[in-house]
Amino acid sequence: MARLLPVLGLLLFLVPLLGGRGGNAQISTLLVYLFGVWALLIVFAAILARQLYPADTPDQGADPDGGGE
């Protein structure tokens, strides 16, 4: 799911291409659409991040010494 989200985002962000040429799409509608999609993506990303690394997991980062043993 974490990997699908950017793909979904890309598709949604490319939608304006479809109606672009005709110029009959209202710019204000387009504006609201883009920022709406953007906000949704942020919310989804926040939920996913919460699930992937719950707040109390120990540090998953690599040992800075790289396991020299």
Added chain:
Amino acid sequence: MIDFNLLVAICILYVAFLFLVAFIAERRANAGQVGWLRSPLVYTLSLSVYCTAWTFYGAVGYAARSGLEFVTIYLGPTLVLIGWWWALRKLVRIGKTQRITSIADLISSRYGKSNTLGVIVTLLAVVGTTPYIALQLQSVTLSFAVFARAGADGWPMPDLNATALWVAGGLAVFTVLFGTRNLDTNEQHHGVVTAIAVEAVVKLVALLGVGLFVVWGVAGGIDPMLSRISDSPLATAPFNGGRWVGLTFLSAAAIFTLPRMFQVLVVENADERHLATASWAFPLYLFLMSLFVVPIAVIGLSDMPAGANPDLFVLTIPLSLGKEGLATLAFLGGFSSATSMVIVASIALSTMVSNHIVMPLWLRLQGQGATVSGDVRKLVLRARRISIGAVLVLGYLYYRLTGGSAALASIGLISFAGVAQVLPALLGGLFWRGATRRGAAAGLLVGFAVWLYSLFLPSFGAGAVLSADLLANGPAGVSWLRPQALFGVTGMDPVVHAVFWSMVLNTFAFFAVSLGGFPGPMERLQGAQFVNVFEHSSAARGWAHGGAEAEDLMMMAQRILGPDEAQSLFLRAAQEQGKGGYLPETTPAFLERLERELAGSVGAATAHAMVGQIVGRSSVSVEDLMAVADETAQILETSVRLEAQSEELSRTARQLQEANEKLTELSVQKDAFLSQISHELRTPMTSIRAFSEILMDADALSGGERGKYSGIIHDEAIRLTRLLDDLLDLSVLERGQVTLDAQEGNLRELIDRALTATGATEGDDPLIIRRDRASENMQLVTDTDRLRQVFINLIANARKYCDAAQPVLRIDVRRQGDMIAVDFVDNGSGIPKKSQAIIFEKFSRLSDQSSAGGAGLGLAICREIMANLGGSISYLPGQGGAAFRVRIPLVYAKAA
């Protein structure tokens, strides 16, 4: 009206505030209180160096010119960030395990620690970033000019070039102060990052402030605003699908490849989990930054006089409506955006230049450089400081050359396209093990060349670098080589055209050359570690068991990491191997670890070369390659277990061997001592007997003779007593029966008194003492008499045994946590490695000269005293002479 001087004063105050923030953060970090300095919030805010003055001023101008297209610059990063699980997570993990210092270091390290690649990427980054720095200078000067013009009461137009010069100079000072304060092993700059985070808040607040004012203060709410947008010229702005896709791609690539983004995203990352927070919080930041761009642009276009520069609407709208406070805030926001970008970019570039250009050159010039004298840390820091200056000078020159005229957005895009050339080599290196060094170099060079030819050079305008004829008809009239219509493809937007061709040709060259060649052993090792970073974080070894001298390595490491860091690294390694002292076995594992520590300071390629100079050739063994190529986990697991067992065995064997050697040595010593002590006791006894016989027998002695003879008897008796005292003292100390008398004392006075007692303070003394009296000023609670006894012993030893023509004794004092370390280092030939293990044993005397006097009990007594005081005394190898380190607790605590 805002006075020019007031504006400058506000600027200076703001900068002083940033200095203070950076300074406090640095102080806290040094004191170990990292805490909130390394929170996900600060990390996310620091990522906002992406939003430069180009975003702050330029986005509005961009929107005014081409409508909604400006959002693509923020949509790309949003997609990359919310897709962090794909690539960013891997990048950050690799950055941490491999101690990556810059994007050039990453590429060089991935492709077999090749410095050629490091140089290529560094040059690319410098060429690509310079215009961007010029852009920041331009935006600050322009915003100054806006205030000047608005000042109807006529403060004179400031000289734009002088303003740019002042700004560049100030930024150089700030960056040098906080960016190159120390050579950190992780290349992290707490002070700078915190200041950047503060600036991020300022610019967000400023832009939101202007936005809210425009929507509710000018337009009168959301609905009127939306209808004004629909009626504005923006609604009819042409929509170019090619640019929409191309720019989204370009801005996504920029997140990976911009040197400054790499710096904050990977190098300054403290914890991988922060990335999870940033994955949504940074898009949110971008979202907020671009939310009001369109309203500001629309209002600017309709309310501002025709011909006003749309790049400056953020400033001019509030100014023209008399909101000077808001305008000043906006000015500070723009100032913040510009300064934070320049600071981080110049730090990142200076790291690259010093690690990939200066250090390799220096190493080559030095020949066997790594072991000879010279403080490498100073050299590295100086190289960085100079490169920061040079980068800013380049930016300033570019600003002067281009006349600061081009629209903000176009310079930004040219920069993006330039650094994006690293993308194929970067992503290929992360996900494809077959990628080779030659492939990466080919791709980079081709992409770089196409970018220069089709975008960068034409950007100076027809006739500036490329002639108008060449632009229109191609070189020598070959029309399919026209810079802005390669291969006869016309009608494309110039930026999209250049991005398309440079990326296609770059990627093609990268894959073709990679597939045509074969990666070398080192590249395979590194490739496997990068691509499979999550599977095996433990490193495969690139070093054969060589005859490297641990002492030489220590000397080198001290020069790069600093004495404290290097000594504790060696001490830890030796302890893990089950050895005492500071010198571990130079096993491949240890070499690998040392190299990685060094890489954190000077970059992978240089670290590899430096270790290589001492160890000899690096070799990759068959086992290593098998471990890399081997897909069956079974064999790997068994061999790992076997390896662990044999490691364990060899460690035990080493311990036994050491113990055995020590015992043998001791028994030889003891035998020697018995004859020595008999001799020592017998000589005074013989003369006492002889002279007392003379005194007894002869009555005819004169008073003078009698006095002389009894004097000799007395002296010899004292010598005997002293010897017996020492022996007694030692045995009391060893059994821990001694009563210590703890009292408060000053270390400097203690050393003073010890020096006086040994006669070192007299004028004609041959031994020269070097000390830093300021650092010695420390109060401590301990048995001062005993401690002084130790100091006296060490000073006397230096006097007796230092064999230099001009003996010099250096006394260094430093604080290590709640311990004090006092080093006594002389410039003699030192103590041979063989003897270092036994000098603290009883009765050991390295030379047989009787001139030395004592019976070899001095250091043994010192050791016992220090153990009783809760500290230690040890021999410190690799200091260019005999060196002893005395460690004393600040407060003596009686052993329970």
